[in-house]
Amino acid sequence: MGEKKMHRKYLALAGVLSLVTVTAGGCKGSEEKDVKNIKIGVTLYSQYDTFISELMTEFTEYAADKEESSGVAIKLEILDASQSQLTQNEQVKNLIDKGCDVVCVNLVDRTEPTTITDLAENNQVPIIFFNRELVTEDLERWSELYYVGADASQSGVLEGEIAADAFKKNADIDKNGDGICQYVVLEGEAGHQDSIVRTEYSVNTMVEKGVETEKLGYAIANWNRAQAQTKMAALLTQFDGKIEMIIANNDDMALGAIDALKASDIPKESWPGVVGIDGTDEGIEAVKNEEMLGTVYNDKEGQAREMLNLAFVIATDGDKSDIPLIDGKYVRTPYHKLTLENIEEYE
Numbered sequence: 001m002g003e004k005k006m007h008r009k010y011l012a013l014a015g016v017l018s019l020v021t022v023t024a025g026g027c028k029g030s031e032e033k034d035v036k037n038i039k040i041g042v043t044l045y046s047q048y049d050t051f052i053s054e055l056m057t058e059f060t061e062y063a064a065d066k067e068e069s070s071g072v073a074i075k076l077e078i079l080d081a082s083q084s085q086l087t088q089n090e091q092v093k094n095l096i097d098k099g100c101d102v103v104c105v106n107l108v109d110r111t112e113p114t115t116i117t118d119l120a121e122n123n124q125v126p127i128i129f130f131n132r133e134l135v136t137e138d139l140e141r142w143s144e145l146y147y148v149g150a151d152a153s154q155s156g157v158l159e160g161e162i163a164a165d166a167f168k169k170n171a172d173i174d175k176n177g178d179g180i181c182q183y184v185v186l187e188g189e190a191g192h193q194d195s196i197v198r199t200e201y202s203v204n205t206m207v208e209k210g211v212e213t214e215k216l217g218y219a220i221a222n223w224n225r226a227q228a229q230t231k232m233a234a235l236l237t238q239f240d241g242k243i244e245m246i247i248a249n250n251d252d253m254a255l256g257a258i259d260a261l262k263a264s265d266i267p268k269e270s271w272p273g274v275v276g277i278d279g280t281d282e283g284i285e286a287v288k289n290e291e292m293l294g295t296v297y298n299d300k301e302g303q304a305r306e307m308l309n310l311a312f313v314i315a316t317d318g319d320k321s322d323i324p325l326i327d328g329k330y331v332r333t334p335y336h337k338l339t340l341e342n343i344e345e346y347e
């Protein structure tokens with residue numbers, strides 16, 4: 001038994017009644033703790049988010065593979081916080097009480113992690129935050145807090161490059177022929193690192209790539225396809241024929257914009273260019289159908305694999321040297337451009 005596990009056992013026995021109860025059931029910390037059994041808890045900000053649900057499908061598959069290759073039984077408990085931070089705080093408490101060795105948290109409110117980080121530290125249960133990034137100071141509150149995700153600015157840069165390349169190569173996109181790209185932005189949740197950073201970097205990159213831009217408007221559609229459709233329908237009416245580029249912070253909102261275009265009377269050849277981020281199954285399909293100029297692949301396989309590997313190493317007191325940790329805390333997978341030119345790599 002590793003030193004950390006002993007420490008956890010001591011804490012469990014030292015007074016956290018609910019942990020002792022669960023421990024008796026054999027989940028963690030008992031003298032006989034068999035590292036052949038681990039338990040990983042997960043709580044999602046929303047199970048209805050397309051990217052998150054595709055990420056979790058990969059995570060579950062990697063867990064099954066890992067179980068087979070390592071011979072360690074991995075019990076996963078995956079919960080949906082239904083966009084409530086209070087619900088999520090309760091879920092983390094329950095997962096810890098049930099004896100999870102580590103809990104993976106897709107924070108509902110990235111500015112409110114302290115209830116969870118306090119619970120984690122008090123019970124000596126490590127937390128891997130993922131996808132919704134907390135500020136550095138919060139992650140530094142305890143040594144056993146980690147983050148798995150990607151670099152938001154890179155996704156914005158790559159999205160801007162796709163839009164700029166298309167605008168420069170395809171004169172039809174510049175509908176009024178003024179040499180300026182008139183665009184609108186569909187933004188994800190206000191306050192989410194990916195909304196703020198992607199919006200800024202995508203447009204700045206277009207400018208850096210030599211495209212003159214003019215922002216006509218924007219709408220917040222919370223990563224959501226139906227909301228994006230409604231908001232885009234209104235923008236199409238408001239800017240009647242003037243929009244040349246739709247820059248969406250993710251694929252679901254790009255797809256919502258395409259839904260609005262399909263429902264409008266604008267013929268496909270006169271649609272604005274649409275760019276997204278994620279490379280969801282339907283996003284890739286839309287690139288293939290030439291409804292989207294391109295997307296930026298958000299490596300859900302890589303994030304799922306790194307999160308599972310990190311959770312496994314933590315839960316088994318294994319060696320972290322194979323985990324690509326930055327500053328001992330962060331794992332970030334790279335983004336990739338996905339356009340018609342390289343789509344076969346993603347099918």
Ligand code: GAL
Nearest residue numbers: 049051052132194223250278
């Ligand atoms: C982003 C992703 C969005 C949405 C969001 C949820 O990284 O691009 O589609 O899933 O995370 O936090």
